[in-house]
Amino acid sequence: MSNAEIADDRKFRSLWGDVWVQFRSHKGAMLGMIVFGLILFGVTLGPYIWTTDPQYLDIRAKNTSTILNCFLTGEQIFQCFSDPTSIKYYDPNAEELVRVKLSWAYPLGTDQLGRDQLAQLLQGGRVSMAVGMAAMLLSLVLGTVAGVIAGYFRRLDGPLMRLTDLFLALPLLPLLLVIIMLFRDTLRGMFGPETGIFLLIVFVIGITSWMQTARIVRGDVLALKEREFILAAHSIGTPAKRVISRHILPNILSPIMVSATLGIAAAIITESALSFLGLGFPSDFPTWGRLLFDGTTYISQSPSRVIWPGLAISLTVLSVNFIGDGLRDALDPRIRGR
Amino acid sequence: MLDDKKPLVQVQDLKMHFPIYRGILKRQVGAVKAVDGISFDVFEGETLGLVGESGCGKSTVGRCVLRLYEVTGGSIDIDGTDIATLSGAGLRAKRPEMQMIFQDPQASLNPRMTVGSIISEPLDEHMKMSKTEKRERVGELMDAVGLARRFADRYPHEFSGGQRQRIGIARALALNPKFIVCDEPIAALDVSIQAQVVNLLEDLQEKFGLTYLFISHDLSMVRHLATRVAVMYLGRLVELGDSETLYLTPKHPYTQALLSAVPHPDPAQAGNVERIILEGDVPSPANPPPGCTFSTRCPKAQAICKQDSPEWREIGEGHFAACHFIE
Secondary structure: HHHHHHHHOOOOOHHHHHHHHHOOOOOOHHHHHHHHHHHHHHHHHHHHHHHOOOOOOOOOOOOOHHHHHHOOOOOHHHHHHHHHHHHHEEEEEOEEEEEOOOOOOOOOOOOOOOOEEEHHHHHHHHHHHHHHHHHHHHHHHHHHHHHHHHOOOHHHHHHHHHHHHHHHHHHHHHHHHHHHHHHHHHHHHHOOHHHHHHHHHHHHHHOOHHHHHHHHHHHHHHHHHOOOHHHHHHHHOOHHHHHHHHHHHHHOOHHHHHHHHHHHHHHHHHHHHHHHHHOOOOOOOOOOHHHHHHOOOOOOOHHHHHHHHHHHHHHHHHHHHHHHHHHHHHOHHHHHOO | OOOOOOOOEEEEEEEEEEEEEEEEOOOEEEEEEEEEEEEEEEEOOOOEEEOOOOOOOHHHHHHOOOOOOOEEEEEEEOOEEEEEOOOOHHHHHHHHHEEEOOOOOOOOOOOOHHHHHHHHHHHHHHHHOOHHHHHHHHHHHHHHHOHHHHHHOOHHHOOOOHHHHHHHHHHHHHHOEEEEEEOOOOOOOHHHHHHHHHHHHHHEEEOOEEEEEOOOHHHHHHHHOOOEEEEEEEEEEEEEEEEEHHOOOEEEEEHHHHHHHOOOOOOHHHHHOOOOOOOOOOOOOOOOOOEEEEEEOOEEEOHHHHHHOOOOEEEEOOEEEEEOOOO
């Protein structure tokens, strides 16, 4: 009886052990976790390793190109390692040899004010990731609570879904503008300029992005509520709050996971848009979104200023998506044993 | 014979109407009369079979009796308490006495819970037990329904239909109920497994002194299992009687037609059985015909059937029927 042996074998494994085994077998999720781990490591510990102050203005080194450009200069490639500052290349517009600004002191170059891009990217990542995760969590909690209550309690379905429609119909940017105008100074006074604006942005993004989650969750709860195991729970006498926590929530994990992973991306991007409009963090406070928008002005001179923060955002979003995908599979017992 | 037994469940004039809302203002324009005034008793230790065609309200009766719906009218006495009017904590305290076994063993088990936690859910809700006590009780229940104890850490999708139904039965037994509603527990299983599950139900009845309300459309299985049988048509009972009496001498024309549809075990004899083929379809329960609900399809219908609803009366010892023409 090999079947029985397998059964006995699995008794010694815990639930989370099984989840971990399944998660590890999902290649995308593992890759996503490694990339996400690297980004997280970079933004949390990076500033202690690359200690250049992101706010320091080295005006003589302004508009330095990324050192990677050096490797595109052809035969002078060996000079990159010895003395990259002496490299010249032929500029077809000016019809003469121009010196390229390159320096190992600024591996990703500097901006128009001479601030180190690498230091800014690392520092900005902290804020962007923190905003992304916190806002995602807030919108997830709001959306799930609204969705579950609307789906489970028929009486509250109408009012809650109309509220959701109302939020979806609100013109977001004017709303954000008003909220930030109204509360920015109060919050700055209470928590200091950076924490205050951080809380405000997380709150604003959170309460304007929960509607999709709420709708999806409500739909799933409605379908789930008609299943017989919910009826069985009622016949046992399980009260509503435990029916929700024991039977409903574990079964709507997949849409919640998907919403969560997409939510991080949306939150990071919304934060960039707010920074761009001057409603987000102060202009000397780097975030990935702000770096991206600052860079757009100089996109033709130094595309790398847009590429690096853009790459950071995309990689974060992509890796989180893969992690969410793997986690969803790992938490589903029907997919797990396979 | 049945008179000296005590009724455990007494259902009086049970009504379950589901309202229909239409229009912009969502006004109630009518009601689906899924169950429309039925009365029956279930005696202690017996099995009452409830048969009828699809959509006649059998399952609704089962769910009403366990108060899974808010009933529209009537009373349901279980062991001396009227549960039709109970609510909140009172109803919750009554729940352990009555349990249900469901039709679809796939849908009635939460796919994200292990078998052990499914079976111990009633214990979590109603008993204060330590973890080891709970594990031991789950083990006992799994033994009782014939599942190996080592399966407790598995998930429902790893089991066959019959095994899943056993898990559902173990869950229903967890709180030592007196009364179990079996809502077509064998309809979703194949024939060999049906026999196993039915035998298990019989063994458990003997062992724990259970009382069953057995809802099914499988007439032969009900005949085998039930002490008494009730026949339902369009939300009402048409006949109720001792299992053997009812199968041998059905009085109501609907019962006669229903029983004539049971396949004969001997194919050579099958041709000799006279089959009563009913004309037409079952009327909508939202708009049942006046008078006797069966009058639209009854081969014996007269003018009176379309006007007066026949009285539910005793036509023999413990044998009830609702028809104008039964002596």
